[in-house]
Amino acid sequence: MLRRLSIHFLTLASIIGLGLWFTTASAAILSPGSNITLNGTTLATDPNLAGTVVHENLIGFTLTDPSGATLLTGNYLDRVIRSTNTDQLIFSGRIQDLANVGSSSMGVLDWSVSGFGGYQTDVEYRTDDLLGDIGPETALRSSDGDNVIFDFFIELEPPETSLPSSIATDATLFDLTGTAFLSLENLISGEELEIELDGLAAPSAVPLPAAFWMFGSGLIGLIGFQRQRRKS
Structure with a gap:
């Protein structure tokens, strides 16, 4: 925990020294292999976040120790919003209902x-959600672009609720093949x-545009016509 805090304080000091600290910001593009500092955003700041929940x-999840004893329970709210302005999908997650069990x-x-x-x-977290307490400090993306990681400045502790993440994408379709990993720390022993x-x-594969299918059908018809001429 001390190691994490020292790293975070160094990062925070650098940001303040450069004068880049803002109370709210528009979502920032997170490229594969990169990381960004998150400041939180709202619908007023980024109107593209407005849309319909689809x-x-x-x-629900339960954390157990190696012996099978329950240490913590909670819920993860998984949500997809279709942007009214762009018709593209925004993926959101929130950790909530955390409760330590026993003396854990x-x-x-x-x-x-x-x-x-x-x-x-385009990654941020929403500060206009009244149910949340703490937002992540930074977001990182794996080198292959597949994983987006949200890192807290100080651990999210029960009964706190995270402010919802916001990952605005250029996807228009989704499936349920995604996976989330929650990393937790025993605040007494430091065990993770x-x-x-x-x-x-x-996000799932975006279908080919209708214009492509029209063009493809034309090619198929032309090929069929040529074959008929050759047979005749």
């Missing part, structure tokens, strides 16, 4: 979501554990 699923003392260090390889990702959640929404 998928929502509350996924666990906190969430970070969480990652998969399935974004090949898609543009992980929870895997399956069945999350993730």
